[in-house]
Amino acid sequence: MAPPHDDKAAVEVNDDSTPKRPISNVLFIIAMQTEASPLVNKFQLVEEPESVFPKGVPWVRYYGKYKDLDINIVCPGKDKILGVDSVGTVSASLLTYASIQALQPPYHKCRNCWGFKAKGASIGDVFLASDVAFHDRRIPIPVFDLYGVGSRQAFSTPNLANELNLKVGKLSTGDSLDMCPQDEAAIVANDATVKDMEGAAIAYVAHLLEVPAIFLKAVTDIIDGDKPTAEEFLQNLAAVAAALDLAATQVIDFINGKSCSEL
Amino acid sequence: MAPPHDDKAAVEVNDDSTPKRPISNVLFIIAMQTEASPLVNKFQLVEEPESVFPKGVPWVRYYGKYKDLDINIVCPGKDKILGVDSVGTVSASLLTYASIQALQPPYHKCRNCWGFKAKGASIGDVFLASDVAFHDRRIPIPVFDLYGVGSRQAFSTPNLANELNLKVGKLSTGDSLDMCPQDEAAIVANDATVKDMEGAAIAYVAHLLEVPAIFLKAVTDIIDGDKPTAEEFLQNLAAVAAALDLAATQVIDFINGKSCSEL
Numbered sequence: 001m002a003p004p005h006d007d008k009a010a011v012e013v014n015d016d017s018t019p020k021r022p023i024s025n026v027l028f029i030i031a032m033q034t035e036a037s038p039l040v041n042k043f044q045l046v047e048e049p050e051s052v053f054p055k056g057v058p059w060v061r062y063y064g065k066y067k068d069l070d071i072n073i074v075c076p077g078k079d080k081i082l083g084v085d086s087v088g089t090v091s092a093s094l095l096t097y098a099s100i101q102a103l104q105p106p107y108h109k110c111r112n113c114w115g116f117k118a119k120g121a122s123i124g125d126v127f128l129a130s131d132v133a134f135h136d137r138r139i140p141i142p143v144f145d146l147y148g149v150g151s152r153q154a155f156s157t158p159n160l161a162n163e164l165n166l167k168v169g170k171l172s173t174g175d176s177l178d179m180c181p182q183d184e185a186a187i188v189a190n191d192a193t194v195k196d197m198e199g200a201a202i203a204y205v206a207h208l209l210e211v212p213a214i215f216l217k218a219v220t221d222i223i224d225g226d227k228p229t230a231e232e233f234l235q236n237l238a239a240v241a242a243a244l245d246l247a248a249t250q251v252i253d254f255i256n257g258k259s260c261s262e263l
Numbered sequence: 264m265a266p267p268h269d270d271k272a273a274v275e276v277n278d279d280s281t282p283k284r285p286i287s288n289v290l291f292i293i294a295m296q297t298e299a300s301p302l303v304n305k306f307q308l309v310e311e312p313e314s315v316f317p318k319g320v321p322w323v324r325y326y327g328k329y330k331d332l333d334i335n336i337v338c339p340g341k342d343k344i345l346g347v348d349s350v351g352t353v354s355a356s357l358l359t360y361a362s363i364q365a366l367q368p369p370y371h372k373c374r375n376c377w378g379f380k381a382k383g384a385s386i387g388d389v390f391l392a393s394d395v396a397f398h399d400r401r402i403p404i405p406v407f408d409l410y411g412v413g414s415r416q417a418f419s420t421p422n423l424a425n426e427l428n429l430k431v432g433k434l435s436t437g438d439s440l441d442m443c444p445q446d447e448a449a450i451v452a453n454d455a456t457v458k459d460m461e462g463a464a465i466a467y468v469a470h471l472l473e474v475p476a477i478f479l480k481a482v483t484d485i486i487d488g489d490k491p492t493a494e495e496f497l498q499n500l501a502a503v504a505a506a507l508d509l510a511a512t513q514v515i516d517f518i519n520g521k522s523c524s525e526l
Contacts, residue, residue, distance in 0.1 A: 084406045090356045090464045138439035141493045143347045176401035180445040201353045230404045
């Protein structure tokens with residue numbers, strides 16, 4: 001069953017004057033189930049019995065009320081054939097699009113990411129992204145090159161960053177877990193401190209549909225460290241989910257009762 | 264204004280027994296306006312005055328009747344900020360998803376692509392893809408590696424390929440126009456003859472929503488030739504659009520009056 005749509009929130013999103021009406025609903029897009037579960041428990045959300053999404057898609061939605069906020073958490077779910085989490089930009093963009101269409105929220109995104117030690121990132125750090133861009137869409141034709149990079153600012157939340165003492169840095173997105181030399185050069189050009197596999201695609205959809213998006217990212221791996229990424233990623237995933245859980249709860253507590261312009 | 268939905272066609276798509284009912288509508292997903300225009304003219308389609316898509320998205324739909332078929336051509340349109348065609352996997356997957364949701368078609372996809380001389384491709388050749396996969400989603404964790412490659416068979420159309428004497432080969436998709444060594448290794452592993460920037464993402468969405476998809480690709484560039492790809496791509500785009508136009512018309516003429524199982 002779908003929760004009632006909040007048309008006021010939808011109006012608020014499309015209004016450039018960012019009115020003072022408090023935010024009423026928040027949507028989390030979380031790529032991996034391991035990261036979603038602590039938040040689902042924390043906010044005492046329930047899985048929807050009848051999907052708002054089309055028949056056949058593996059997307060999962062949890063929803064409920066926490067303080068004055070309607071909270072939705074959506075995950076791309078398990079690949080229908082292979083059974084692994086449907087990570088990456090294609091499924092993240094589809095899920096974001098379908099969720100915004102179905103739920104009409106201002107929204108909010110969190111997931112694990114990979115950090116650069118050289119830029120001040122440590123495992124377990126939680127970052128708020130100031131900007132997002134792609135690092136694996138090289139189109140060396142004038143203007144198409146900028147389209148490929150797709151650099152966008154996240155919704156600005158200076159009070160949130162100060163109050164919760166979150167680190168702020170640029171986020172770079174690509175569909176590979178590893179990093180080839182061309183990716184690395186693009187990440188450096190993007191001036192990124194953290195790297196993930198979904199952020200810039202979600203930012204693209206949010207921009208297309210004029211929904212403010214913030215990006216909360218917990219560092220699971222140090223790319224310029226000495227351990228192989230895949231190994232470090234799997235070791236740290238559950239532990240970092242706890243850090244993200246804590247930060248996400250603090251963010252939700254901070255958002256509660258505030259309008260977008262007060263963030 | 265949206266054309267009437269064809270619920271029979273939607274039922275047909277979800278029926279494993281591939282019944283004999285003739286195909287009634289066809290959706291073309293075409294990434295670049297230059298490639299869409301000849302077909303829009305050929306089939307005498309008109310641009311819809313009121314979009315079936317959400318407010319704010321740049322997606323464009325042309326529709327009309329040709330012989331016994333409802334024809335829709337959708338393009339991702341111009342990037343809202345940069346004004347270039349919205350190429351690549353993220354916008355292609357979103358457009359495919361939204362179009363299938365709005366129009367409920369069996370569908371069909373065509374676009375330019377890049378060919379490998381070493382595998383028998385020449386500029387202007389039109390290929391029908393037998394299989395599609397990604398070459399820029401490296402996730403070196405067991406099972407996730409297969410998810411990243413995302414290999415899928417296209418809907419099988421042996422009669423179509425024979426009748427129109429189309430070349431058949433595997434298609435590999437990535438978000439870059441150029442090809443770094445890691446991409447090249449993955450393309451070789453995918454055994455691809457042609458390369459594009461959208462196909463595997465469209466195949467992913469089609470599979471998710473259980474819609475049969477075929478991939479008609481005209482070669483604009485030879486990757487293993489001696490000209491730089493960006494230059495060759497721009498030179499050949501308009502000329503190859505004419506070859507694709509001819510092939511797409513032949514395909515539509517062949518489809519007209521037939522059921523999916525007769526293709």
